[in-house]
Amino acid sequence: MSFFEGHNFFGESTAHLARLINNINTGIWEYNTTTKKAKWSDGFYAILGYQPGEIECSYHNFFENILYYHDKQTFLKATHYAGTGPVPIAQIRLLTKKHGYQWFESSALKHDDDDGQFIYGVLNNINKYKLAEFTAAKTDFLSAETGRMARIGGWEIDVASMSLNLSREIYNIYELYGDIKLTLDEARSFFEPAYRPMLTKAIEDAIKYCKPYDLEVLFKTAKNNIIWVRVKGIPIIDDFGKCITIRGVFQDIDVIKRNGISMQSSINLLDDQNKRLQNFAYIVSHNLRSHAGNLKFMVNLFEETKAENDKEEIFSHIKTISESLSATMGHLDEIVKIQSEISKERKSVSFETIFNNVIATLRANIKASNAQINANFSEVPEISYIPAYLESIFQNLLTNAIKYKHPDREPVINCYTKTDEKHIYLVFEDNGMGIDMKRFGDQLFGMYRTFHQNKDAKGIGLFITRNQVEALGGNIAVDSTVNIGTKFTVRLV
Amino acid sequence: MSVERQNVTACIIDDDDIFIYGFKKFIEIRGVFAEILHFSNGQEAIDYLKNPFYADNLPDIIFVDINMPVMDGWEFTRKFEEIKSRMGKKICVYAISSSVDINDINRAKNNPVIEDYILKPISETYIADIINSCQISPGFSNMN
Known part of the structure; x- marks a missing residue:
């Protein structure tokens, strides 16, 4: 005889059902709320570790001695469920004979009958799954915490659909909170434009040639913070060696990278x-x-x-x-x-004042060469600098401009300051003989390096100027064309 | 048998007037009968060597300073290598400098045009040896 004949148990004998109830590895119980009588199946005893009849079969015994006190509310709520729809399932802890409290799943059903009001219920041991769940939750928590502390998250690209899956921590690094899911293109658009082609190529190569990648790139978060991130991707292949998934990590390495850069x-x-x-x-x-x-x-x-x-x-x-x-x-x-002198205090000095001092000392030279000097320090009139250095810089660059004037014309020298928010620049432009940057550019600031057949040339001025400028953290750039002139741009600070 | 004295012509390229003066004087005093050409930078020397007007009066030895304005010793050796085959005679080139910079010394050693790197102050006997060794005429041994 089959259980499924007629798709229900109506045709079964009572003895058959009783055998069924007692032999399955599940606890089945019945409680008559009118008479307060309880019935437990053999399986009920068995899952708690007892022989049938070994403990008192009563609601009181169950509720007071077996059910963990903390889970009483949960049990009652599920058992006396009054709503419609599927019967709720409660997860409760019951005291077993030999293994202490274990996790069980309980479901119950009310049923009114001529003999009174009954509640039927089923108990299953779910301890193993529950513990596994706790372990998994603990692992998840630990890995989420690790990710949060290391500012590192995981991601996956499904190659067939080119869909992207990012871990919570990646969204945190993106500074995107709430229920957002980024597409691959959207995720890529957060990278700084200069690095996007590199990233696109890395993904293409991973798919096409199964080539892994590990990049350090600049990234702009949703809150416009620009940070260094590391993106590492590894192609996952199918049995045929074709890349089906790219899996990787994404890490905020800003602090490390910036330390590294400043160290470098x-x-x-x-x-x-x-x-x-x-x-x-x-x-x-x-x-x-x-x-x-x-x-x-x-x-x-x-x-x-x-x-x-x-x-x-x-x-x-x-x-x-x-x-x-x-x-x-x-x-x-x-x-x-x-x-x-580098340790000497910087003072606020006026470019105009220093310029006038230098002009006064060079008066004879300027007059002899008939030089026209145009100065304009309106963009940046003052600077905090070592006055003696600034004077020496002016003196050397002006002297040079006059000394290396073009033989066919009178010198015109433009001298001005400018700024780009971050730095202050002092610029000297002349219409002198110029210098062949290809031949001499790398030696221009060398000591005793001279390039023109000029008896006054000592090769010391620019060497000192560069040393003074660099000693205070600046630099000098030169642009020059033979027979046209020379432009020195001094980044002072 | 009459022996025609064949003088060695040396050429010195240096922007240091005192060194050139001393060099000439030294050759004169030591009686090394060499004619001395002098140029104050590489460009002047190259112009001279290229000029066909001077083709009969080319030097046998060139002493070239490294650090000079307009055209330094390194650029001179490059330019010289280009025109060397047109000279019609073997010309030995020696670098002569005060630089103890190991980069300069190695650069000179690896330069096939440069026979040797002579550090200033020069050893007078070494210079005399170089000039004498270039004097290959039969009358050489009779000279003093």
Whole structure:
């Protein structure tokens, strides 16, 4: 005989049903609310770990001794459910014989009968699933917390539909809160424009060639904060080796990246300073050596020469060398001074005042060359700077502009300040002979580097200017065309 | 048998007037009978070497300074390499400088045009040796 004959149990004998009820691994109970009598199936005892009849079968025993006190409300609510629709299921803890409290699922149904009002119920042990659920919830919590602390989230792209799935933490990094789901294009639009093609290509390559990627890119959040993020993607392939999913992580690495960048710039700065110091040492050695060498040379000649007029000439050279040595020592002093003056206090200085001072000292040169000097410091009239440096910068750049004037025309020099919010610039433009940047650009600020056949050229001015500017954290850019002129743009701060 | 004295012509390219003066004087005093050409930068020297008017008076040895205005020693060696084959004689080039910068020294060593890098102050005997070794005429050994 089949259970399913007629699709219900109406045709079954009572004995058959009783066997069924007692043998299945589920607790079945019945409670007559009128007589207060309870009936428990064998399975009821069994799931609690008892032999049938081993404990008192009563509602009181169940409610007071077996049901965990904390779950009484839950049980009552589900059992005396008065509404329509499906019977609610309660999850409750019951005391078992050997394993303490375990999780059960309880459902009940009211039924009115001629013999009174009955409640029928079913109990199932769900302890295993419940514990697994707790473990999973704990793991979820832990991973969400880890993600939150590390500012890292996971994502997936389904290649067939090109649909995107982002974890909660990614939305947090996007600074998108609430019920939002981004498409792939939308998610991509948060990346800074310069990095979008790189990202698109990485996704394409992952799909086409199963190539993983790991990028550090700039990203603008929904609240317009620009941050560095790391996007790492790994293609997941099907049995045929075709990429079906790209799975990856997305991390806010702003703090790390910015530290790294500032560290790198410190390293570059130190590197530059080191190179300059070494260069300086070579230059000092070069200059002292050439003077010393000449001196020795001349002294030897002086001893070997017999002719009186030759001796005179040699001695005049020795005098020149002695003067050159003093001049070189003076240059060295100036360079050493740059480093010692750096600790001096910056003062608010007026460009106009410094300019006028320098013009006054250079008056003779300016007059002799008939130079026309146009100055305009209205955009930035003042700056906090070391006055002596600013004066020296003006002096060197003006002297240069006059010294290297074009032979065919009178010098016109434009000198002005400008700013771009972040920095203050001092600009010198001349119409002089210009310099071949391709040939000499990299040596322009070198010490004792001279480029024109000019007897006054010492190759010290620009070297000092650059050192002063850089000592205060600025830089100098040069643009020059032979026979047209030169433009120095000094970023002061 | 009469021996025609064949002088070595040396060429010095340096912007340091005192060094050039001393160099010439030294050659004169030591009696190394060499003719001296001098130029104060690489450009002047290249102009001279290229000029067919001076084709009969080319130097045998060139001493070139590294650090000079207008055209420095490095650019000179590049320009010289381009015209070397047209010179019709072998010309040895020596770099001569006060620079102890290892970059300069290595650069000179790796430059096939430069025979040697001579550090200033110059060793007088070494210069004399170089000039003498270039004097290959049969009468050389009789010279003092």
